Amino acid sequence: NAGVTQTPKFRILKIGQSMTLQCTQDMNHNYMYWYRQDPGMGLKLIYYSVGAGITDKGEVPNGYNVSRSTTEDFPLRLELAAPSQTSVYFCASSYEQGSYEQYFGPGTRLTVT
Amino acid sequence: GENVEQHPSTLSVQEGDSAVIKCTYSDSASNYFPWYKQELGKGPQLIIDIRSNVGEKKDQRIAVTLNKTAKHFSLHITETQPEDSAVYFCAASRKTGSARQLTFGSGTQLTVLP
Numbered sequence: 001n002a003g004v005t006q007t008p009k010f011r012i013l014k015i016g017q018s019m020t021l022q023c024t025q026d027m028n029h030n031y032m033y034w035y036r037q038d039p040g041m042g043l044k045l046i047y048y049s050v051g052a053g054i055t056d057k058g059e060v061p062n063g064y065n066v067s068r069s070t071t072e073d074f075p076l077r078l079e080l081a082a083p084s085q086t087s088v089y090f091c092a093s094s095y096e097q098g099s100y101e102q103y104f105g106p107g108t109r110l111t112v113t
Numbered sequence: 114g115e116n117v118e119q120h121p122s123t124l125s126v127q128e129g130d131s132a133v134i135k136c137t138y139s140d141s142a143s144n145y146f147p148w149y150k151q152e153l154g155k156g157p158q159l160i161i162d163i164r165s166n167v168g169e170k171k172d173q174r175i176a177v178t179l180n181k182t183a184k185h186f187s188l189h190i191t192e193t194q195p196e197d198s199a200v201y202f203c204a205a206s207r208k209t210g211s212a213r214q215l216t217f218g219s220g221t222q223l224t225v226l227p
Contacts, residue, residue: 042217104156
């Protein structure tokens with residue numbers, strides 16, 4: 001199993017550009033999450049999904065969109081990038097039956113200038 | 114919503130000594146408390162967790178204690194080794210609707226000095 005994979009690893013965007021952060025998991029987990037981590041801070045939940053076709057907002061959803069067309073993939077879309085979106089983005093997945101463990105990807109470091 | 118405070122923000126210990134990291138939470142309905150370790154350039158990885166029906170849990174050199182009345186929980190690492198150096202995050206969660214959302218503390222940078 002590759003676990004949770006994220007692409008790209010690094011990206012620099014100009015203000016106003018858009019991009020999609022990709023996330024794929026091969027563990028057949030039904031739950032998937034997107035977090036952002038600002039320097040010296042904990043992770044904050046952006047969006048989550050409890051299954052294909054179902055998504056919901058987390059703590060900091062403004063400026064982002066998500067979709068979940070398959071169990072494996074959970075892309076995060078940034079429209080009209082702003083400097084405040086400079087952060088490290090982590091995708092995670094979990095099964096939510098028995099163990100509540102969330103498995104994290106390696107992250108995408110995004111800089112908006 | 115839930116608020117999690119974590120202390121200290123940095124901690125340096127000599128190899129072989131113990132390290133303790135403390136967290137407090139605000140939502141009395143939270144019932145799951147994981148601890149994650151994040152190494153440089155990597156995603157967080159679960160090292161131990163505890164549920165609200167348990168007061169203490171141990172896994173080799175790592176232990177977690179939970180005081181529901183005071184709404185605080187702690188991570189204890191004994192016989193620290195250089196490979197324990199990393200950022201540690203506590204989190205608290207309860208199930209809201211169909212999902213379990215984690216609220217993270219701000220992290221503790223642990224440095225184990227050889």
